[in-house]
Amino acid sequence: MSEPVVDAALAREHGLSNEEYERACSALGRVPSFTELGVFSVMWSEHCSYKSSRVHLSRLPTKGRRVIQGPGENAGVVDIGDGWTAVFKMESHNHPSYIEPYQGAATGVGGILRDVFTMGARPVALMNSLRFGAPDHPKTRGLMTGVVAGIAGYGNAIGVPTVAGDVQFDSAYNGNILVNAFALGVAKKDKLFYGRAAGVGNPILYVGARTGRDGIHGATMASAEFDEESEAKRPTVQVGDPFMEKLLLEACLEIFNANILEGVQDMGAAGLTSSTVEMAGRAGTGVELDLDLVPRRAKKLLPYEILLSESQERMVMVARKGMEDRVLEICKKWDLDACVIGRVTDTGRWVIKATPGYDPLSGEPLPSEDQKKVFVDIPVPVLTDDAPKYERPCVEDPRKQERFAFDASALPFDGKTDLLSLLSSPNVGSRAWVYRQYDHIVRVGTAVRPGAADAAVIRVFCDDSMTGTTPMPREKWLAVKSDCNGRFCELDPKTGAQMAVAEVCRNLACVGAEAIGLTDCLNFGSAQRPEIMAQFRDAIDGMRDACLALDVPIVSGNVSLYNETEGADGPQAILPTPMLGAVGLFDKPNDVVTMGFKRSGDVVALLGPVGEGALGGSEFVWTKTGKIQGKPPTIDLAMEARLQKLLVSLARRGLLSSAHDCAEGGIAVALAECTIATNTGATVSVPNGTSTASALFGEDPTRVIVSFLPQQEELVRRAASEAAVPLLVLGKTGGDSLSLEGGPSWTVYELAVAHAKALEPVVG
Amino acid sequence: MKAVVVQFPGSNADWDAMRALRDVVNVPTEFVFHKSATLPKGTDLVVLPGGFAHGDYLRCGAIARFSPIMADVRRHAEQGGFLLGICNGFQVLTEAGLLPGALTRNAHLRFECRDVRVRVESEGAFTAGLLGDELRIPIAHAEGRYQADEATVAMLEKERRVAFRYVGDNPNGSRNDIAGVYGGPKRNVLGLMPHPERACEPALGSADGKKILAAITRATLAR
Numbered sequence: 008m009s010e011p012v013v014d015a016a017l018a019r020e021h022g023l024s025n026e027e028y029e030r031a032c033s034a035l036g037r038v039p040s041f042t043e044l045g046v047f048s049v050m051w052s053e054h055c056s057y058k059s060s061r062v063h064l065s066r067l068p069t070k071g072r073r074v075i076q077g078p079g080e081n082a083g084v085v086d087i088g089d090g091w092t093a094v095f096k097m098e099s100h101n102h103p104s105y106i107e108p109y110q111g112a113a114t115g116v117g118g119i120l121r122d123v124f125t126m127g128a129r130p131v132a133l134m135n136s137l138r139f140g141a142p143d144h145p146k147t148r149g150l151m152t153g154v155v156a157g158i159a160g161y162g163n164a165i166g167v168p169t170v171a172g173d174v175q176f177d178s179a180y181n182g183n184i185l186v187n188a189f190a191l192g193v194a195k196k197d198k199l200f201y202g203r204a205a206g207v208g209n210p211i212l213y214v215g216a217r218t219g220r221d222g223i224h225g226a227t228m229a230s231a232e233f234d235e236e237s238e239a240k241r242p243t244v245q246v247g248d249p250f251m252e253k254l255l256l257e258a259c260l261e262i263f264n265a266n267i268l269e270g271v272q273d274m275g276a277a278g279l280t281s282s283t284v285e286m287a288g289r290a291g292t293g294v295e296l297d298l299d300l301v302p303r304r305a306k307k308l309l310p311y312e313i314l315l316s317e318s319q320e321r322m323v324m325v326a327r328k329g330m331e332d333r334v335l336e337i338c339k340k341w342d343l344d345a346c347v348i349g350r351v352t353d354t355g356r357w358v359i360k361a362t363p364g365y366d367p368l369s370g371e372p373l374p375s376e377d378q379k380k381v382f383v384d385i386p387v388p389v390l391t392d393d394a395p396k397y398e399r400p401c402v403e404d405p406r407k408q409e410r411f412a413f414d415a416s417a418l419p420f421d422g423k424t425d426l427l428s429l430l431s432s433p434n435v436g437s438r439a440w441v442y443r444q445y446d447h448i449v450r451v452g453t454a455v456r457p458g459a460a461d462a463a464v465i466r467v468f469c470d471d472s473m474t475g476t477t478p479m480p481r482e483k484w485l486a487v488k489s490d491c492n493g494r495f496c497e498l499d500p501k502t503g504a505q506m507a508v509a510e511v512c513r514n515l516a517c518v519g520a521e522a523i524g525l526t527d528c529l530n531f532g533s534a535q536r537p538e539i540m541a542q543f544r545d546a547i548d549g550m551r552d553a554c555l556a557l558d559v560p561i562v563s564g565n566v567s568l569y570n571e572t573e574g575a576d577g578p579q580a581i582l583p584t585p586m587l588g589a590v591g592l593f594d595k596p597n598d599v600v601t602m603g604f605k606r607s608g609d610v611v612a613l614l615g616p617v618g619e620g621a622l623g624g625s626e627f628v629w630t631k632t633g634k635i636q637g638k639p640p641t642i643d644l645a646m647e648a649r650l651q652k653l654l655v656s657l658a659r660r661g662l663l664s665s666a667h668d669c670a671e672g673g674i675a676v677a678l679a680e681c682t683i684a685t686n687t688g689a690t691v692s693v694p695n696g697t698s699t700a701s702a703l704f705g706e707d708p709t710r711v712i713v714s715f716l717p718q719q720e721e722l723v724r725r726a727a728s729e730a731a732v733p734l735l736v737l738g739k740t741g742g743d744s745l746s747l748e749g750g751p752s753w754t755v756y757e758l759a760v761a762h763a764k765a766l767e768p769v770v771g
Numbered sequence: 772m773k774a775v776v777v778q779f780p781g782s783n784a785d786w787d788a789m790r791a792l793r794d795v796v797n798v799p800t801e802f803v804f805h806k807s808a809t810l811p812k813g814t815d816l817v818v819l820p821g822g823f824a825h826g827d828y829l830r831c832g833a834i835a836r837f838s839p840i841m842a843d844v845r846r847h848a849e850q851g852g853f854l855l856g857i858c859n860g861f862q863v864l865t866e867a868g869l870l871p872g873a874l875t876r877n878a879h880l881r882f883e884c885r886d887v888r889v890r891v892e893s894e895g896a897f898t899a900g901l902l903g904d905e906l907r908i909p910i911a912h913a914e915g916r917y918q919a920d921e922a923t924v925a926m927l928e929k930e931r932r933v934a935f936r937y938v939g940d941n942p943n944g945s946r947n948d949i950a951g952v953y954g955g956p957k958r959n960v961l962g963l964m965p966h967p968e969r970a971c972e973p974a975l976g977s978a979d980g981k982k983i984l985a986a987i988t989r990a991t992l993a994r
Contacts, residue, residue, distance in 0.1 A: 449783055
């Protein structure tokens with residue numbers, strides 16, 4: 008079979024522009040081979056090269072006293088004390104999940120887990136941030152059902168609890184859903200592993216599932232907009248096998264423990280290619296691979312296909328010289344395929360050999376060295392540091408001011424019924440239908456389950472082997488949460504991103520944990536459109552401001568561009584959605600605070616400024632008009648930092664009975680949720696009365712509803728005053744109703760019923 | 772006393788059982804890999820943990836019954852040794868014929884993870900002193916619907932071998948609300964879908980499951 012002729016036209020079909028094709032030719036000093044063209048197309052894709060985003064990403068704060076590994080590795084690593092680290096990352100699997108929801112979401116979970124355990128960490132928690140189209144859009148139900156089942160199917164089987172996440176709906180996601188998966192693991196500080204092909208002469212091993220044709224060009228697909236033909240790309244969606252991954256996980260942890268590896272990396276997007284290229288790039292070495300040795304499950308695979316396959320559950324390991332047999336032995340115990348496929352070299356080149364036409368599945372003997380041919384020979388830096396990098400034009404969306412002009416005070420308002428409809432909004436109410444499908448308690452560490460607080464709390468066992476062989480392991484207590492309000496980002500990307508960082512960290516502070524690190528998943532539309540790049544630029548600036556103000560670094564992340572679909576009125580992009588995953592650390596187990604009111608007679612108070620009652624971009628406006636409009640709230644980041652410090656300090660002193668942040672639906676929804684969580688009512692007087700929507704449902708940030716014992720009031724007041732954070736006592740807990748003084752009241756039961764049915768319109 | 776937790780490839784609540792037995796109930800406990808031919812000498816209690824043994828391919832538990840360790844587990848049970856199958860372990864026990872019936876897809880067809888209430892319906896080594904108690908214990912399964920033919924269900928009821936029954940609501944459509952079943956020559960085998968090992972510490976929301984593990988510890992020491 009002869010290979011296609013490589014020219015600029017074929018390069019364009021591979022997603023490379025004319026300039027990029029020229030760049031490849033001049034880097035090589037010749038026309039690339041067909042196989043090399045495939046390699047350029049994936050390595051220079053947006054997904055792998057971050058070519059449009061790199062110039063902006065460099066502005067994010069990534070350093071801090073706890074940071075051991077920032078962005079650029081398989082996952083970020085943060086010190087949690089006593090010789091242990093938290094290893095975490097979030098990643099998108101948007102495009103595949105839209106095309107094939109179950110497998111797309113499942114392999115998203117599988118991929119992010121591998122990113123974490125390749126660092127040497129035992130995965131201990133998963134989260135998922137999901138965005139779907141309008142609740143009544145004909146595709147939403149099927150997509151949501153499939154995505155949730157896919158996440159459950161993978162996470163439950165591998166035995167890592169899915170403890171938190173968030174789900175939102177908006178018509179902007181009709182044609183481009185978001186599936187962002189987060190994984191957290193823990194590793195010993197002195198036993199971290201990196202994706203480095205270090206040590207010239209060291210053997211390179213292939214471990215795990217055999218290679219098939221699935222997912223070829225997945226990275227390229229994820230770097231383009233959707234069109235009508237996208238759904239015909241189902242064959243480019245990978246298929247996951249959580250059982251294989253479980254074996255891979257256990258085998259890897261056993262291999263790591265044996266001290267026989269130099270480096271390890273997951274074969275994720277762009278499979279064998281990007282994993283080995285990146286490993287050589289980080290170590291400043293070269294790599295030589297013999298594709299004849301690669302285990303495969305599909306017949307007659309071409310080198311092109313082997314290199315670009317995204318078959319799941321595969322790893323690359325670089326063993327210490329002479330230790331390869333020990334690796335193979337452990338793989339055998341776990342019934343995993345494993346073999347040496349190449350060596351680390353000092354050439355700085357990425358060299359791929361194979362025998363043309365050879366197919367091990369046909370039973371032919373392994374060809375001799377002189378039958379092999381070089382299919383790829385590319386200097387490593389050409390594919391990594393010297394890949395294209397663009398400073399794309401940015402132009403702010405001119406529609407912004409028009410939307411700000413909307414006046415929400417003219418909307419019809421009835422506090423009594425509006426609160427019930429907000430609670431039953433798919434964006435606000437109970438997520439039980441989702442999280443009950445996830446095993447959120449396996450590994451006996453989930454101390455605060457989904458729905459019980461602003462963040463999940465897990466107890467993590469730190470013992471040397473993580474297999475339970477040492478008596479009474481030490482414990483660490485961590486909090487995790489993911490969040491992003493895309494509406495505020497749509498109206499004002501910079502402020503929206505500031506608020507997204509602030510909110511996710513505030514969620515941790517509400518449970519009593521100090522935020523120690525963030526991971527991001529930056530979901531935006533097409534990088535080719537200046538107004539999208541302006542959103543991206545501004546969102547990065549906003550994230551930067553908030554990270555600096557709150558002193559929280561971003562240690563890992565992922566960019567997903569081209570989340571848009573060609574529609575009748577032009578391109579329809581998603582809401583700019585810089586999703587954030589946050590990890591927090593507790594001082595001690597007793598510090599944990601949940602959102603529900605705990606008993607009758609506690610004092611209910613608002614911590615933080617009362618705010619202006621901003622309704623722009625609020626859930627109230629969305630439920631009334633179906634649109635995202637109005638002037639969004641702004642945030643005082645210095646106040647936010649003080650509030651979060653205060654919350655953590657109050658929790659550590661054991662002064663709080665409950666804490667819950669005011670988010671979608673404002674103070675009224677927050678109060679309702681505090682009563683629903685523990686079936687305990689309250690009588691309160693809300694600031695600014697009950698006669699306007701903005702007083703009840705305004706969404707100003709930096710506000711937290713807390714409750715505490717009356718005898719603690721003096722201490723709480725003093726702490727708030729010392730922290731220069733406003734405290735306003737609202738009332739008392741008790742009874743079976745939520746009563747607003749001078750306004751409506753509801754039984755907790757009726758609130759709970761409204762809350763419980765929120766997802767019914769979507770999933771029945 | 773010595774307890775053993777069997778690790779099949781795909782077991783994932785093996786650690787949960789280890790933690791509960793070793794650190795909470797304070798029973799010396801070790802893992803045994805499914806490829807071992809024999810249980811350690813002096814094993815009193817064998818736990819088949821939750822998870823997805825062998826990927827649950829074909830049917831839940833259908834492949835695990837062929838794992839090398841299962842021959843010795845069967846011998847242990849037939850000689851009256853204590854054997855506890857939790858969730859996937861219960862599925863393995865029914866597939867291996869060590870308990871009657873089968874566990875099929877939940878009636879609502881979804882995986883379901885939440886606390887349920889179960890009532891202790893009969894006395895036995897795992898429930899001594901607990902008869903009539905209501906326990907709050909979590910479930911986490913997609914295939915937990917206990918099914919058996921009329922005659923088998925009647926036999927289980929008559930012989931009082933229904934160990935636990937769901938109270939309030941039946942989360943999976945099990946016949947007669949059955950959540951756990953006794954078997955073995957001396958009622959020494961118990962299979963149940965809820966996870967007692969995940970409800971042994973107040974920090975996790977309930978310590979009711981500890982009562983079951985403590986009962987089996989007492990029964991062992993009394994032998």
